[in-house]
Amino acid sequence: MVKTVINASNQQGCLLLAGPTASGKSALAISIANEFDGVVINADSMQVYNGLRVITARPDETEEASAPHELYGVLAPDDFCSAARWRDMVLAEIAKCHAKGKLPIIVGGTGLYFEILTKGIAHIPAISDKVRDGLRLLQKEQGNQVIYDRLLEKDPQMAAKLNLGDTQRLLRALEIAEETGIPMTEWHQKSPEGPILECPRLWLALTPERQWLYDRCDRRLDWMIEEGGAIEEVRLLLEQDLDPALPVMKALGVPEIIEMLRKTQTKAEALARIKMLTRRYAKRQTTWVRNKMATAEKSSAQDLESLKVNFFPFIRHFLLTLEE
Numbered sequence: 001m002v003k004t005v006i007n008a009s010n011q012q013g014c015l016l017l018a019g020p021t022a023s024g025k026s027a028l029a030i031s032i033a034n035e036f037d038g039v040v041i042n043a044d045s046m047q048v049y050n051g052l053r054v055i056t057a058r059p060d061e062t063e064e065a066s067a068p069h070e071l072y073g074v075l076a077p078d079d080f081c082s083a084a085r086w087r088d089m090v091l092a093e094i095a096k097c098h099a100k101g102k103l104p105i106i107v108g109g110t111g112l113y114f115e116i117l118t119k120g121i122a123h124i125p126a127i128s129d130k131v132r133d134g135l136r137l138l139q140k141e142q143g144n145q146v147i148y149d150r151l152l153e154k155d156p157q158m159a160a161k162l163n164l165g166d167t168q169r170l171l172r173a174l175e176i177a178e179e180t181g182i183p184m185t186e187w188h189q190k191s192p193e194g195p196i197l198e199c200p201r202l203w204l205a206l207t208p209e210r211q212w213l214y215d216r217c218d219r220r221l222d223w224m225i226e227e228g229g230a231i232e233e234v235r236l237l238l239e240q241d242l243d244p245a246l247p248v249m250k251a252l253g254v255p256e257i258i259e260m261l262r263k264t265q266t267k268a269e270a271l272a273r274i275k276m277l278t279r280r281y282a283k284r285q286t287t288w289v290r291n292k293m294a295t296a297e298k299s300s301a302q303d304l305e306s307l308k309v310n311f312f313p314f315i316r317h318f319l320l321t322l323e324e
């Protein structure tokens with residue numbers, strides 16, 4: 001395919017590429033970047049951390065070197081990246097791209113990130129160290145059930161949306177309720193605040209057939225565990241003695257591999273559970289894409305070349321309209 005030449009100095013738009021895990025987003029984003037002089041910018045809540053490249057399916061070193069990538073592995077595992085913090089970082093990267101005449105390509109599967117980037121988020125007051133540290137200590141000593149039960153009293157609507165394994169989200173919801181006296185569900189109903197993405201944008205969505213996606217997830221997980229080094233990644237993470245409530249400690253697959261390393265379950269049991277959780281996650285992501293990206297250009301293609309054929313004409317037209 002002949003590379004499309006477009007006047008980069010006039011590019012002030014942005015591509016937003018979403019889809020479920022293992023659907024081929026990373027490879028497509030790299031192809032788009034190489035074809036249209038773009039920069040791939042991370043919109044995955046776990047790939048922002050370093051040290052877990054394999055288990056989070058972050059692009060490998062060769063892939064990252066094949067096109068400009070930003071916000072991948074930029075935070076330490078003991079750091080905490082809220083959606084609002086990510087929004088601020090990504091807006092800064094988009095501004096840099098526009099200043100250089102590059103096309104920003106925001107790619108990921110974290111729906112909340114796209115929501116906040118394009119719609120904003122209600123401002124919630126800062127949580128005091130006393131409340132945050134107290135709840136984290138309680139969770140560490142007594143587990144998630146006590147956190148869930150307390151949240152059920154203070155914010156039953158939010159508790160109904162979470163499960164017992166959502167440590168970070170349970171703690172966040174409870175600390176907001178205890179610090180402010182207002183449930184998170186009420187905060188979410190307030191008018192959104194903060195900066196949002198103002199430039200023209202083109203939404204692209206991958207919607208692969210479900211069984212194909214599940215099979216692809218399973219094959220990728222088999223490789224991660226048996227050949228890719230995911231177990232060693234988690235072993236090194238465990239050696240850092242991090243707070244178990246940190247996001248990286250709850251990344252998909254990490255708790256199960258920790259249990260395997262501690263010999264509380266076998267490798268086969270851990271892998272089976274990770275596969276089950278990954279399929280559930282992929283299903284939720286697919287549902288979000290279909291519900292929230294109704295106007296996006298979509299493709300259910302199962303190979304990169306077909307995705308390029310499906311999407312490149314829309315991208316080319318979008319960029320040409322920016323020059324008019």
